[in-house]
Each structure stands twice: as structure tokens, then as C-alpha cells.
Amino acid sequence: MVRCARCCLQKSIRIVNLIILLLAIGMIIYSLWLQKKWNGGVAQLPATASFPRPWFILTCLGVGIAACLSTVVGHMVSNCISHSTLCIYIVTIISLLLLELAVVVAIFFRMDWKMLFAKLIDKYHTKFKIFWLFHLKMCRFVTILILVPQINVLALVVISLWAIGTEQRRHRNDSEQASIIQSFLVRPNSPVPDTSRHACCSCENLPEST
Numbered sequence: 159m160v161r162c163a164r165c166c167l168q169k170s171i172r173i174v175n176l177i178i179l180l181l182a183i184g185m186i187i188y189s190l191w192l193q194k195k196w197n198g199g200v201a202q203l204p205a206t207a208s209f210p211r212p213w214f215i216l217t218c219l220g221v222g223i224a225a226c227l228s229t230v231v232g233h234m235v236s237n238c239i240s241h242s243t244l245c246i247y248i249v250t251i252i253s254l255l256l257l258e259l260a261v262v263v264a265i266f267f268r269m270d271w272k273m274l275f276a277k278l279i280d281k282y283h284t285k286f287k288i289f290w291l292f293h294l295k296m297c298r299f300v301t302i303l304i305l306v307p308q309i310n311v312l313a314l315v316v317i318s319l320w321a322i323g324t325e326q327r328r329h330r331n332d333s334e335q336a337s338i339i340q341s342f343l344v345r346p347n348s349p350v351p352d353t354s355r356h357a358c359c360s361c362e363n364l365p366e367s368t
Contacts, residue, residue, distance in 0.1 A: 167318040168236045174311040175232040178225050181304045185222030188300070189215050192293055199286050209278055217265045218297040221258055225304050228254055232311065244319045251312045258305060266298040 192215045200209050228251060235247045271294050279287040 167315070170314055170318075171232050171236040171311060174307055174314065175229040175236070178232075178304065178307045178311070179229040181300075181307070182222045182225035182229065185218055185225070185300055185304060189219035189222060189297075192218075192297070196290075199289075203279070203283060203286070210274070213265050213269070214271065214294055214297045217261055218301050220261070221301050221304060224254060224258060225308065228308065235315075241319065244315055248312065248315055248319070251308065251315075255305065255308060255312070258301075258308075262298075262301055262305075266294075266301070 193212065196212050196215060203209075231247060231250060235243055272291060275287050275290060
């Protein structure tokens with residue numbers, strides 16, 4: 159049961175990390191495309207307008223890169239599942255999520271980009287302003303969206319860590335009780351029954367947890 163739980167955990171982490179990886183790659187491509195559009199659009203505006211750096215684009219790009227790195231760590235964890243590895247992974251993901259949330263709040267909710275665009279873009283470039291207001295909302299949406307599977311994989315690892323610990327304690331108690339009963343009821347030279355056959359085939363490739 160313990161090894162089957164670890165097998166399910168390994169597969170679940172890989173599936174969720176695959177979803178995060180696909181979203182992160184899409185965010186990186188989208189951010190690079192927006193950066194190209196920004197550079198070209200700002201170059202066509204009057205030189206009197208001093209535009210700040212497009213932090214909402216850079217935030218989207220940074221969150222995408224961080225999510226890609228988290229999938230690499232998640233893949234390493236799925237291949238080496240143990241209590242110490244899972245604890246380190248949990249602390250790492252929590253720290254990354256807190257950092258991402260702080261950046262998202264600072265860039266998308268504390269900076270008034272709509273007022274900034276209205277101040278720097280004149281009435282002759284209304285299409286440019288509408289274009290960037292739309293993509294500002296899209297950047298905010300996809301940046302928040304990718305946090306959802308990251309929180310899901312964190313919750314999955316926490317629950318699985320607790321489940322594996324519970325199963326290990328139960329398995330240890332059952333083994334001790336079985337050995338006591340066997341010492342009284344089974345002859346000393348009798349073969350010990352093999353319980354490993356109850357594990358699934360995928361569990362055979364998993365290392366023992368520590």
C-alpha cells in the first residue's frame with residue numbers, strides 16, 4: 159500500500175507538472191511577442207512621451223520562467239520520493255508561490271497602468287492604448303491562472319506526504335503483529351509469505367523512502 163501510494167504520487171506530480179510546463183512555455187512565448195510589439199509601438203509614438211519599462215510583460219515572463227524551473231524540480235522529486243525530499247520540495251514551492259504572489263500584487267494591482275497609459279498616450283494613438291489595456295488584462299489573467307496548478311501540486315504533495323507517513327506506520331504495526339502471531343503459530347522452518355505481490359508493477363521501480 160505504501161509503495162502504491164508513492165507510485166500514484168509520482169504519476170500525479172508528473173501530470174500536474176506537465177500542465178504547468180505547457181502553460182509556462184505559452185507564457186514565455188506570449189511575453190516575448192508582447193515585448194516585440196511594445197518596442198515597435200513605443201518607437202512610433204512621439205519622442206516627448208517617456209514610457210516606463212513594461213513591468214507587466216516582464217512579470218509574465220518571469221513567472222513563466224519560474225514555473226518552468228518548478229517543473230524541473232517537480233520532475234526530480236517524482237523520481238526520488240522520500241520524506242526529506244518532499245519536505246524540501248514543499249518549502250521551495252511555498253517560497254516560490256509567495257514570491258510570485260508578491261510580484262503579481264505589486265505590478266498588477268498596485269500600479270495604475272490605465273491611468274499611466276491615459277497620461278502618456280494621446281488621442282491620436284487610441285488603438286495603441288486599447289491594444290495594451292487588453293493585453294494588460296491578459297497578462298494578469300494568465301499570471302494568476304498558472305498559480306492554480308502550482309497550488310494544486312503543492313496540496314497534492316502535502317496530502318500524499320501525510321498519507322505515505324500514515325501508511326508506513328500502519329504497515330510497520332501490521333508487520334510487527336504478524337511476526338508476533340507467526341512466532342506462536344508457525345513452525346520455525348516454515349517459509350515466510352511474500353507480501354510484495356500486492357504492490358503494483360510500477361512500484362517495483364521506486365526506491366525505498368527514508
